[in-house]
Amino acid sequence: MPPPAVRSSGSPLTYVALGDSYTIGTGVKARHRWPDQLVRALRPDVSLELEANLGVNGKTSSQLVEEQLSRLDSLEADFVTLLIGVNDVYRGGDAETYQANVRTILEHLLERLPARRILVVSTPDYTLTPEGSTRADAAAQRSQLERFNEILREETLARDIGWVDISAVADRVPDDPSLVAQDGLHPSAKQYAGWVELIAPVAREMLSEDR
Numbered sequence: 001m002p003p004p005a006v007r008s009s010g011s012p013l014t015y016v017a018l019g020d021s022y023t024i025g026t027g028v029k030a031r032h033r034w035p036d037q038l039v040r041a042l043r044p045d046v047s048l049e050l051e052a053n054l055g056v057n058g059k060t061s062s063q064l065v066e067e068q069l070s071r072l073d074s075l076e077a078d079f080v081t082l083l084i085g086v087n088d089v090y091r092g093g094d095a096e097t098y099q100a101n102v103r104t105i106l107e108h109l110l111e112r113l114p115a116r117r118i119l120v121v122s123t124p125d126y127t128l129t130p131e132g133s134t135r136a137d138a139a140a141q142r143s144q145l146e147r148f149n150e151i152l153r154e155e156t157l158a159r160d161i162g163w164v165d166i167s168a169v170a171d172r173v174p175d176d177p178s179l180v181a182q183d184g185l186h187p188s189a190k191q192y193a194g195w196v197e198l199i200a201p202v203a204r205e206m207l208s209e210d211r
Helices: 034-042 061-073 086-090 095-112 138-157 189-208
Strands: 013-019 048-053 079-083 118-121 162-164
Touching: 013 034, 013 061, 034 048, 034 189, 061 095, 079 095, 079 189, 086 095, 086 138, 095 118, 095 138, 118 189, 138 162, 162 189
Parallel strands: 013 048, 013 079, 079 118, 118 162
Antiparallel strands: none
């Protein structure tokens, strides 16, 4: 078995997570947030330490640009994940602004890290949840979410940055209520565990690459 991926100094790789309520894990305990679960899932192959989870409930891509990038710059990060977009849709944001923000975020990250140390995760469809499905404009919001996820995917892959689509898990919500937290809107610990089953193999390969 190859030795675990670590920094050249032998210390763990440091990890910073950027995002919104899905990253900070609104509705679940800290240890059940997907970034925390990811760190545990990668052991022992990758020695990764969550330096900071900068996710904040309700934040848009514009707010991430304004607030989280400067905080990231004050930290030492060997690996960064990004999940952002749901609040842009929820608040009626336009695709052009979202795309511009995504480009700004990704280019900023590439100034700090190689593409193989950046991983972007798709936004789940909250209109499938008990709370989200009650919105009068749920169908329109679902369509906009799909558009925004496509923007995020295209901008990510155009830069050879890691990409994971978690919809295969998130879209099971209508058939499995246990995938939703008690607030009826955010993912449960079980759903986040399902995400990590998809994210961990990609992250493990990225962080184990010696190039």
